[in-house]
Amino acid sequence: MRLHSEGYRIILSVFIFSALLAALFHWLFSGFPIIAILLYCGLALLDIWTISFFRVPKRKMLTNDELILSSADGKVVAIEEVKETEYFKDTRIQVSVFMSPLNVHVNWYPIMGKVLYTKYHPGKFLVAFHPKSSTENERTSIVVGHANGKAVLIRQIAGFMARRIIYYAREGQQAKQCDEFGIIRFGSRVDFLLPADVEILVRIGDKVKGSQTPIARFNRGH
DSSP states (O other), X not given: OEEOGGGHHHHHXXXXXXXXXXXXXXXXXXXXXXXXXXXHHHHHHHHHHHHHHTEEOOOOOOOOTTEEEOSSSEEEEEEEEEEEOSSSOEEEEEEXXXXXXXXXXXXXXXXXXXXXXXXXXXXXXXXXXXXXHHHHBSEEEEEEEOTTSOEEEEEEEEOSSOOOEEEOOOTTOEEOTTOEEEEEOSSEEEEEEEOTTOEEOOOTTOEEOTTTOEEEEOOTTO
């Protein structure tokens, strides 16, 4: 396991903030050791959680040209047919994965192909499991075209706690299945807008792992 480079500055800032608070607590509660110890423990938990949030696990990546893998760790919260209006402007199957603050927040490409489209959308910060978060929250859209002629739209969505979406995908780049394309900070959601004829391999409530869990399979007949 390693720490994500996007986390170094935040981890240092949290450590400095914790140290200053610890000094303040020592001064305020020197006569109340039990209270001071409890506050110190709270600061230690904050430090540990911040480090944990930016962890990048060492995994044996699953690659398979027929499979669409989850880009994120989390829980499947929606599987539904939707009208996609941003890029494809057709009917798609949307699979949504909610990432809690305890999940790994790195995002990986779900398929091999070419990046056809990227766009950042400013927006609200509704809780990430809210149905309207897909279209009203701050988000990015990334479309990857597969060699079989199909394409997948991946949407990174900021949640109530998430205040920054980071993505490295650029139009024209080659996307390699299981390569990292971004990270979302502090609780969020990833939507997958899939071709209508794919075979869905997950159910609502399933826990998935990025670059590990297949969420769908391309139709072999196309």
